[in-house]
Amino acid sequence: MTKNSLVQRLVLATAILSTLALTACSGGVGGDQNGPNDEGPIRIGMLAPLTGSESVYGTYLRNGAEMAVEEINAQGGLLGRPVELVVEDDGCDAQMATAGATKLVSAGIHLAVGGYCSGSTLPTEQIFYSNGIPQVITAANGSQLIEAGLDSVFLVNGLATQQAQSAVKFAQKQGAQAIFTVDDGDAYPKGLTDAFAEYGQPAGLNIVAHEQINKAEKDFGSVATAIVGSGADFVFCTAYVQPCALLNQQAKQYGFSGDFLIGDGAVDAQFADLTGAAYVERVYGTFTQTPDMLVGAEQWLASYQAKFGAEPGPYTTQAYDGVRVMAEGVRLAGSTDRQAVADAIHGLRGFDLFSGPATFTDQGVLADSSFVIVVLKDGKFVLFDDLKS
Amino acid sequence: MIQVIVNGLSVGAFYALVALGYSMVYGIIKLLNFAHGDIYMLGAYVGFVVLGALTSWLSLPTALGLVLVTLVTMALTGGAGVLMERVAYRPIRHAPRLSLLITAVGLSFALEYGVRQIFGPKPSHFPVQIDAGSVNLFGATITTARIIVILVAGVLMVVLSLFVAKTRQGRAMRAIALDAKAARLMGIDVDRTISLVFFIGSALAGAAGVLAGAVYGTIDFLMGFIIGIKAFTAAVIGGIGNLYGAMLGGVALGLLESFGVAWLGGQWRDVFSFLCLILFLTFRPTGILGGRVVERM
Numbered sequence: 001m002t003k004n005s006l007v008q009r010l011v012l013a014t015a016i017l018s019t020l021a022l023t024a025c026s027g028g029v030g031g032d033q034n035g036p037n038d039e040g041p042i043r044i045g046m047l048a049p050l051t052g053s054e055s056v057y058g059t060y061l062r063n064g065a066e067m068a069v070e071e072i073n074a075q076g077g078l079l080g081r082p083v084e085l086v087v088e089d090d091g092c093d094a095q096m097a098t099a100g101a102t103k104l105v106s107a108g109i110h111l112a113v114g115g116y117c118s119g120s121t122l123p124t125e126q127i128f129y130s131n132g133i134p135q136v137i138t139a140a141n142g143s144q145l146i147e148a149g150l151d152s153v154f155l156v157n158g159l160a161t162q163q164a165q166s167a168v169k170f171a172q173k174q175g176a177q178a179i180f181t182v183d184d185g186d187a188y189p190k191g192l193t194d195a196f197a198e199y200g201q202p203a204g205l206n207i208v209a210h211e212q213i214n215k216a217e218k219d220f221g222s223v224a225t226a227i228v229g230s231g232a233d234f235v236f237c238t239a240y241v242q243p244c245a246l247l248n249q250q251a252k253q254y255g256f257s258g259d260f261l262i263g264d265g266a267v268d269a270q271f272a273d274l275t276g277a278a279y280v281e282r283v284y285g286t287f288t289q290t291p292d293m294l295v296g297a298e299q300w301l302a303s304y305q306a307k308f309g310a311e312p313g314p315y316t317t318q319a320y321d322g323v324r325v326m327a328e329g330v331r332l333a334g335s336t337d338r339q340a341v342a343d344a345i346h347g348l349r350g351f352d353l354f355s356g357p358a359t360f361t362d363q364g365v366l367a368d369s370s371f372v373i374v375v376l377k378d379g380k381f382v383l384f385d386d387l388k389s
Numbered sequence: 390m391i392q393v394i395v396n397g398l399s400v401g402a403f404y405a406l407v408a409l410g411y412s413m414v415y416g417i418i419k420l421l422n423f424a425h426g427d428i429y430m431l432g433a434y435v436g437f438v439v440l441g442a443l444t445s446w447l448s449l450p451t452a453l454g455l456v457l458v459t460l461v462t463m464a465l466t467g468g469a470g471v472l473m474e475r476v477a478y479r480p481i482r483h484a485p486r487l488s489l490l491i492t493a494v495g496l497s498f499a500l501e502y503g504v505r506q507i508f509g510p511k512p513s514h515f516p517v518q519i520d521a522g523s524v525n526l527f528g529a530t531i532t533t534a535r536i537i538v539i540l541v542a543g544v545l546m547v548v549l550s551l552f553v554a555k556t557r558q559g560r561a562m563r564a565i566a567l568d569a570k571a572a573r574l575m576g577i578d579v580d581r582t583i584s585l586v587f588f589i590g591s592a593l594a595g596a597a598g599v600l601a602g603a604v605y606g607t608i609d610f611l612m613g614f615i616i617g618i619k620a621f622t623a624a625v626i627g628g629i630g631n632l633y634g635a636m637l638g639g640v641a642l643g644l645l646e647s648f649g650v651a652w653l654g655g656q657w658r659d660v661f662s663f664l665c666l667i668l669f670l671t672f673r674p675t676g677i678l679g680g681r682v683v684e685r686m
Contacts, residue, residue: 051502053611055510185656212656216615218605219403221396221535222650222658228530242512246605253523254530273514274607 041084042077042336044069044323045109045133047100047124049116050089053215054240057116057315061138062087063308064319065113068327070307078330085323090124092117101127109133110336113322116315118142119187125153134329134341138322139315142188143195146363152342154360156322156353157264157315158288158369160188164195166286166371167236167261168203169387174259176234178208180227182247184215184239192238192263208232215243224250233258241266245274252279259284264371268314272379283376284384288318288355288369297354317354325351325358392529393651394644399535401643402542406597407620408627408635409549410470410590416566416630417586418482420489424473424496426617428466428591432598433515433608434504436462440516455517459541459599463592470591471584479580497617505610512609515602534604541600545593546636553632558585566630622666628676637677 046065048058062085069085077083086107088100097120104112105127112128112135115121121140125148128135134152137145141157171179181196183189190212197207208230211223224247227235235251235258237244244266251260260283262271267285275283304312326341328351333340346364350357355370375384407429414422440458477496481488519534553559561582564572573579597616602608619642627638642662649661669676 051505051510053609055505056512059510182655211654214615214655214659216611218601218607218612219396219400221399222393222647223655225392225396226650226655242607242609246607249606253532270511270514274512276518276606 041082042079042111042330043084043086043107043109044111044113044326045101045104045107046085046087046112046114046319047090047097047104047121048087048114048319049092049120050087052091052093054092054116057139057313058089060313060316061114061116061319063304064138064312064316064321065323067304067307068320068323072323072327078327079334083327087114090115090117090120092120094120094123097121098123098127100124105131105133111326111330111341112136113326114138114319115140117186117188118145118191121145122187125150129153129338132338134326134336134338134345136322136326136345138319140188142191144187144191146365149363151346151362151364152338154325154345154364156318156325156355156358156366158355158371159365160191161195161199162365162369163264163286163371164192164199166369166373166387167192167196167263168200168205170261170284170286170373170385171200171205171234171236172203173385174234176205176259178206178230178232179234179236180208180230180232181210182223182235182237182239182244183210183212184243185212186215186239189238189240189263189265193236196236196238213239213243213247215239217243218246220247220250221254223247224254224256227251227256228254232256234261235259236261236263237266238263239266241268241271242274245271248283249275249279258282261285264288264314267374267381269311269380271381272376280376280379285374285376285381286371287374287381288371321353321355321358325353390529391527392531393647395529395531395535397644397647398640399538399643400646401623401640402538403597403601403616403639404620404623404642405636405639406542406545406593406600407616408623408639409546409632410594411620412624412627412629412631412635413562413586413590415624416632417562417583418478418569419486420478421493421621422590423490423493423617423621424500425590425594426613426615426620427497427500428470428473428613429594429598429601429616430504430608430610430613431469431500432462432466432595433602433612434508434513434598434610435465435595436599436602437513437515437608439465444516455519455599455603459596462595462599466595466598467588467592470587470594473591474584474587479583497614501610501613508610510610512607515606515608517603518606519603538600538604541596545596549589549593550632552589558582562586619662622662624676625666626669626676628678631676631678634676634678641677 048061049055050058065085069083072083088104090097090100101124112133115137116139118140129150136154139157141155141159143160181193183193213220213223237247244262248260262285264287267287272280329341329345330336332344349359359367361367373385374381410425414420436458439461477492519537523530523532561577565582623638623642624635626641627634645665646658646662650658
């Protein structure tokens with residue numbers, strides 16, 4: 001009976017999910033909103049993780065996009081039409097994302113902006129592409145996302161490979177002797193540690209060991225033991241904020257005293273709280289600039305706080321910028337046609353984003369990645385080294 | 390080596406505490422209470438709220454405060470367990486087993502997303518953290534927090550075994566596990582005893598939740614899911630329905646994982662522990678103690 005019960009729970013979960021997916025598909029087809037048209041509002045569809053372990057970031061993405069949409073509407077909309085944001089939950093899960101993307105398509109969206117987890121964003125590319133919808137991916141930045149070579153897919157976050165190069169540069173600057181890398185096995189964190197090894201080894205970095213952790217766990221005592229045992233003086237953790245914060249805490253409890261570098265997924269104001277006040281020394285992160293690091297963004301910050309009653313989080317700015325890039329493309333193209341918008345976005349030269357002036361390569365990624373090194377100081381991440389020199 | 394064992398024991402202590410509730414409930418009404426892991430999560434959040442309230446009223450020393458919070462939390466999560474049984478399981482106790490199971494899965498989601506609705510999806514920072522340094526033992530670093538976890542779990546398990554073995558209610562539980570109908574005919578209040586089992590099981594899971602908050606410093610609404618599955622695994626390895634089996638299974642699973650990581654690397658941890666589950670289900674479905682001890686509970 002026990003064996004059956006576990007199986008049953010899984011079968012049940014699958015059944016529920018597929019029912020949800022089915023209702024999601026039929027909802028749009030049976031409804032009165034059929035396909036994109038040239039009348040009424042321009043709809044921007046957004047996929048973001050609103051449930052599940054990554055759901056905190058889904059809210060950041062949605063808020064950022066909402067803010068941009070509101071600004072555009074205040075300035076009279078796009079092509080004389082109002083803009084509407086339609087948000088669907090992807091739960092950071094490939095199946096849910098596929099269902100969500102299908103639902104958005106049948107709800108008649110013209111443009112797609114969003115995506116936090118690379119693994120769940122990947123299957124949505126083909127769905128949007130084949131339905132004639134251009135797509136700007138806001139936070140996800142796994143290298144797999146550009147492998148399909150779709151010319152109407154754009155990434156406003158730097159690629160994992162670009163981030164890995166920044167991390168390599170930083171490790172060299174710090175004079176790391178023995179490096180230990182950790183990821184959680186998800187597409188993006190794993191891609192980042194792989195890329196780090198790929199660029200690090202030719203650069204002469206000594207990567208002594210690599211471990212994978214389960215992001216749902218809280219006890220990383222075994223990995224902490226392995227870190228100390230390996231004699232590493234530099235750890236690169238690419239998982240999300242909670243596992244990295246706990247690993248930093250536990251590794252330092254076990255006697256690790258070197259540099260602890262985290263990927264952009266873990267750079268969050270919460271890190272200091274989660275890891276504990278005694279362990280905040282020598283914590284660094286690779287990150288794109290955030291509003292509080294930029295001069296002249298005070299006004300943006302203030303209006304964000306007024307609207308949502310909270311500080312913006314990681315990727316709020318990317319979601320905001322993602323909508324703006326898409327809107328600019330539509331404005332220049334004069335339509336929401338996939339090819340026309342894609343050409344217009346490819347034609348942008350130095351479009352002003354939070355992460356700096358943006359120009360997209362043929363692959364749809366930012367030509368200049370703006371990864372910098374931040375350091376944990378007084379409970380916040382602040383700029384440490386812009387790696388320009 | 391010692392390091393690996395201590396790591397395994399402290400994780401195993403959590404598994405054992407949660408597995409006890411799983412196993413006791415299964416022993417008495419043959420229900421796999423999949424919402425049990427979420428009671429652990431609920432315990433962490435109740436502890437979080439109580440601790441916040443407590444520190445704003447009076448200033449207690451950390452240790453005393455934590456003990457007090459643990460006791461209050463145990464009472465509250467125990468109550469939640471009783472309520473859960475009364476509202477969701479009792480009305481359908483004689484329905485087909487599948488209905489109970491689906492109700493349990495539903496309750497699990499209801500608890501997870503109910504807590505998320507109240508506290509938000511962000512992990513919360515537990516206000517008090519056991520963080521009193523570490524000792525060195527034969528070259529192994531052992532943090533005080535880990536020692537406390539092992540001790541607290543040990544004490545709770547000893548108290549529970551004594552309760553089940555020596556008291557009238559304990560005897561009633563064992564009687565119902567053997568044959569509920571006969572127990573009723575002998576004048577045992579079956580409903581009351583089942584409520585008591587839910588109370589104890591949930592109180593233990595709640596205590597584990599507070600401990601987890603105090604040791605790791607962070608709590609989140611999904612923290613109960615994986616430990617629920619692991620505790621289930623531990624209960625099966627030890628012999629589900631068997632009290633000592635749950636304790637043994639928890640510690641065994643913690644050690645298996647710890648050695649698995651040491652030998653094969655972190656990416657193999659879950660592969661290794663669930664492989665053990667499958668091996669046990671195939672070759673010894675009654676678990677380590679299931680065969681020898683005929684008397685369940």
